[in-house]
Amino acid sequence: MTLNTDWAVRWIKGSAAVVSEHRVELITLDREIGDGDHGENLDRGFSAVLPKLDDLPADATPGDALKLVATTLISTVGGAAGPLYGTAYLKAAGAVAGHAELDGEAVVAMLTAARDGIVLRGKAEAGDKTMVDAWTPAVDAASSALADGLGEAAILDAAATAAEAGARATEPLVARKGRASYLGERAIGHRDPGAQSSALLLRVAADAAAGV
Numbered sequence: 321m322t323l324n325t326d327w328a329v330r331w332i333k334g335s336a337a338v339v340s341e342h343r344v345e346l347i348t349l350d351r352e353i354g355d356g357d358h359g360e361n362l363d364r365g366f367s368a369v370l371p372k373l374d375d376l377p378a379d380a381t382p383g384d385a386l387k388l389v390a391t392t393l394i395s396t397v398g399g400a401a402g403p404l405y406g407t408a409y410l411k412a413a414g415a416v417a418g419h420a421e422l423d424g425e426a427v428v429a430m431l432t433a434a435r436d437g438i439v440l441r442g443k444a445e446a447g448d449k450t451m452v453d454a455w456t457p458a459v460d461a462a463s464s465a466l467a468d469g470l471g472e473a474a475i476l477d478a479a480a481t482a483a484e485a486g487a488r489a490t491e492p493l494v495a496r497k498g499r500a501s502y503l504g505e506r507a508i509g510h511r512d513p514g515a516q517s518s519a520l521l522l523r524v525a526a527d528a529a530a531g532v
C-alpha cells in the first residue's frame with residue numbers, strides 16, 4: 321500500500337479509534353505512576369482531530385495531515401503528553417513536507433524527527449521510563465529495516481514491534497522524568513503510559529500501511 325495522504329488519514333482515524341479503545345488501559349497505567357489522565361487526554365485530542373480531517377484540501381499531503389494532528393493535540397491535550405506529542409507530529413510533518421507519498425527513507429526521517437522532537441521538548445534520555453523508550457527502539461529498528469532493503473510497510477511494522485518491546489521494557493525501570501519520577505522505586509513494575517500509547521500509535525501506522 322502506498323503511503324499517501326489516504327494512508328495518513330487512515331492512520332489518524334485508526335489512532336483515534338485505538339486511543340478510545342485503550343482509554344481505560346492508559347488511564348489505569350497513568351493512575352499507577354502518574355495522575356490518571358493520559359487516556360483521557362489522548363482520547364480528547366484525537367477525537368478533536370477527526371472532524372477537522374474533512375477540512376483537509378484535496379491536494380493535502382501526508383505532512384499536512386500530520387500537521388493538523390500536531391496543532392490539534394497542542395491546543396486540546398494538556399499535561400506533559402500534549403506538547404510532547406504535538407511536537408512529535410509537528411516535526412514529523414516537517415520531515416516529510418512536500419512529499420505526496422512516503423518512501424522508506426521518508427518514513428525513517430519522519431520517525432526520527434518525531435523522536436528528536438520529543439527529546440528536544442522533554443529532555444528525556446533512553447531508560448528514563450518515558451515515551452522515548454518506545455520511540456528510540458522504533459527509530460533504530462526502522463533504520464535497520466531500511467538498511468536491509470525492506471519496504472515502507474515492513475519498516476513501519478519493525479518500528480511498531482520495537483516500540484511494543486520498548487514499552488514493555490519500561491516496566492522494571494525507575495522514572496527520571498515526568499510525574500512518575502516523584503515515585504522513585506515505587507514506579508518499578510509499572511509500564512510507562514506514554515510509552516504504551518506511543519507503541520499503540522505506531523502499530524496503527526503499520527496496520528494502515530499493511531491495509532489492515
Ligand code: ADP
Binds near residue numbers: 354361399443499
Ligand atoms: P501528565 O504527566 O502531565 O499527566 P500525561 O499523563 O498525558 O501527562 O502523559 C504522561 C506521559 O508523558 C508519561 O507516561 C511519559 O511517557 C511522558 N513524559 C512525561 N515527561 C516526559 C519527558 N520529559 N520526556 C518524554 N516523555 C515524557
Ligand code: MG
Binds near residue numbers: 350354356357358399
Ligand atoms: Mg498524567
